[in-house]
Amino acid sequence: MMDTILGTINGVDFTIGETILELSYLLSAIFFVVGLKLLSHPESARKGNFYAAGGMLLAMITTILLHKNESGQAIGLANIGIITATIAAGGLVGSVIARKVKMTAMPQLVSFFNATGGAASALVALLEYPNADPSNTGSMLVTILGLIIGSIAFSGSMIAYGKLDGKVGDLTAGYMKYINLLFLILVTVTGTWLVVSNTPVEEMQWAIYSLFALTLVYGILFVMPIGGADMPVVISLLNSFTGIAAAMAGFIYNNQAMILGGILVGAAGSILTILMVRAMNRSLVNVLVGAFGGGGASADQVQGIIKEISVSDASILLSYSQSVVIVPGYGLAVAQAQHVCHELDNLLEGKGVQVRYAIHPVAGRMPGHMNVLLAEADVPYDKLVEMEDINPDMPNTDVVIVIGANDVVNPAADDDPSSPIYGMPIIRTHEAKNIIVMKRGMGKGYAGIENFLFFNDKTRMLFGNAKDSIQKLVTEIKTL
Amino acid sequence: MEDILIYFFTYKEAIFIIALSIFLGIEVISNVPAVLHTPLMSGANAISGVIIIGGIILVGHADVSQLSIELILGILAVFFGTLNVIGGFVVTDRMLEMFKKKKKK
Structure with missing residues (x-):
């Protein structure tokens, strides 16, 4: 019944299943927006969190059951088994961590979960790269951006986690500024080259993995010098990065729920970052470059x-x-x-x-x-x-x-x-x-x-x- | 340049969504009280776990007859995505429960 053809757009048939899937994404997107809205008021915050979670669950279930690839194949039974088992394992580990960790370790925990989201985005971009069309600059751009932003969010958040947990110290040496700049240039150059080179993806595998490694290192170096009172700024910034990385992946799949969810988080995280920066009367660049210290x-x-x-x-x-x-x-x-x-x-x-x-x-x-x-x-x-x-x-x-x-x-x-x-x-x-x-x-x-x-x-x-x-x-x- | 224009036309709906969601995101969370900064950040963080959909699609259409690096990394992406989603929502709820309890007193 799900395969019944409903109609044709631009010569391509679409089925009941595909229509239901898209409808469920629309519903999820609405749940995300309403959830976030309710989350910003004390009386309704808890309900908002439930709404957002409900939207996520819906999108996950319908994707597993109804998603089809370009050649019209549904997700195989064996694949569904693997996916469900992985989700069950991740859900178990995630909820145990979230319930057991002491409330006072909250900043670390939020950073850790942010890191996992960044890692997932980076991996998805990395794995979708071989399917991208090198002659299509736009799709190369979103793939590469998803990889870069996702891996920075991952390794940066892990360092933030380490710092908040007292496992990693600050590295405030003046030369860090130059090392960071060097890595930023390396990442930008490699990334740009991958986007515009128009070389078959098979020949570029080594480059994409190098870029992955470079950005992971850059994420570490980027957060290393920042510490203390600047942590709230970095944490909300990395949070917005994870959202943007998810939105980039949404582009790869032309998936509206992912784009909307990701950008919502990106925008919300940016606002929070600006609020924090303003509370210190400093500019974001000033925080990131770490101009504090010394003293008049x-x-x-x-x-x-x-x-x-x-x-x-x-x-x-x-x-x-x-x-x-x-x-x-x-x-x-x-x-x-x-x-x-x-x-x-x-x-x-x-x-x-x-x-x-x-x-x-x-x-x-x-x-x-x-x-x-x-x-x-x-x-x-x-x-x-x-x-x-x-x-x-x-x-x-x-x-x-x-x-x-x-x-x-x-x-x-x-x-x-x-x-x-x-x-x-x-x-x-x-x-x-x-x-x-x-x-x-x-x-x-x-x-x-x-x-x-x-x-x-x-x-x-x-x-x-x-x-x-x-x-x-x-x-x-x-x-x- | 031409590529970018073609891309814009092909994905114009998605690009519209991006432009409008930025305003939506700003509008929805503006004037949030400081009490809610942490739960809001944590809840938003869980929403960014929407990347799990990408992971599901990836593993869903992967060749599972043999264990390849791609498959392992894909499974890892689903695992991390789930951690982000479930962990994020559960921890936000735990925080908000704490606030709620206090309010009734």
């Missing part, structure tokens, strides 16, 4: 005395305040101090202190990192206040506790034009009545510049591991 002349001339505070003094100060704002940063995540931090805020609320959290858009290592971290510790999300909304309240705040954040509270961004972070929007903690900074030591932040806040007259430092420090505060406040 005046940055090293900070004069002032660092004043420490004891746990008991800090406890008294906090207990007798009316309004406390906690500014979390990556240090909170590293110390795994989110639960004890919530305990502290409950304790203070019990004493009638208003406690809120001030969230900087690029605090942490991925977009929205602090929100996920604190949600895991059961902090209600109406207590998390975004930077623009909390800043006007700063002068009326009795105590600000800065936990493991540095550059996002550095007043140099406001008043030192020579500072590399000048112009970056910050949480204006220096306007509060008292500031307690929890820090492991006197090290500089990711940007490698002195933080004027630490030398402020109103600032008191509480040195030590954030988790231990907060634990001590909790114990002390309980005795008060």
Whole structure:
């Protein structure tokens, strides 16, 4: 029945099966759009995720059952067996990883899944290359672009995963800029040559594999120098790469659901990247080339005395305040101090202190990192206040506790034009009545510049591991 | 140049889809609150797993009578694609469940 011919377009017959398949792709595409739309509102987000997943499942099933190649052959039974077994295996592994991994390892996990998508795109492009027509520049272009973007997304995300997991360090040497440029040129030249050479694909096999290897290396080199506070930018950028790579593959198969899904993700990822870059008042090129570091002349001339505070003094100060704002940063995540931090805020609320959290858009290592971290510790999300909304309240705040954040509270961004972070929007903690900074030591932040806040007259430092420090505060406040 | 024009004409529908989806993507997720940055990114990431369709087509029409490098790489593509799709959606749901729980309190 699926093979019944419905009609003819340009001399080619089309069957009921083919029509149903295309209809299902249309439905999937609608599910993707609606799903993404619902995902961007807190009340409907979960439903949106289900819709998108439903669209994906539909497209997968109809493709397996109804897809035909150019000579009109359906997918064979043996092939269906292999595909189903592979999907079952991948689904099992994927859901186990997604369920078992600790919530605090979320940034790594998102990167890892992004890497797998990039790898799939690169492999599809690599395998479709022999079927491409070398005289057709357009189809060569999408195949090669799919390969390049997919492999960069793969190896880049794997490095990002390694960095977030603490397995890979940053490589910030100045010469990386030149090595990266060299590889970028090599990739571009090889890629362009493959697109325009018009040589039979059999003779170009070695070139396509070389390009694959080159781009994998380039992806690694591209992410190696980027680290710390710039991670949210890179992660959302790589996310958009995976989408674009999938869309390129959609071109190869002239598959509208793949094109639409891929481009949607590409556009959404680009927007998020721009949001992150804007939150740091920098340009994307600036982040990628890694111009942070060094610091202006005046940055090293900070004069002032660092004043420490004891746990008991800090406890008294906090207990007798009316309004406390906690500014979390990556240090909170590293110390795994989110639960004890919530305990502290409950304790203070019990004493009638208003406690809120001030969230900087690029605090942490991925977009929205602090929100996920604190949600895991059961902090209600109406207590998390975004930077623009909390800043006007700063002068009326009795105590600000800065936990493991540095550059996002550095007043140099406001008043030192020579500072590399000048112009970056910050949480204006220096306007509060008292500031307690929890820090492991006197090290500089990711940007490698002195933080004027630490030398402020109103600032008191509480040195030590954030988790231990907060634990001590909790114990002390309980005795008060 | 002529090639590009021919390509444009042949794939004009797809190219229209691209142009319009860019605007759609921007429109759909603009003004997303910071709370949802991570789940949105992770959910979008799962959607990019749509590449699995390519993997299915590839393995679906491959010669499975013998084990070739192409077949192995194709199976690998389906495997990675599934990881991306299933892992991505499950982890997004787990995150959102966490947010939801808090809201009711």
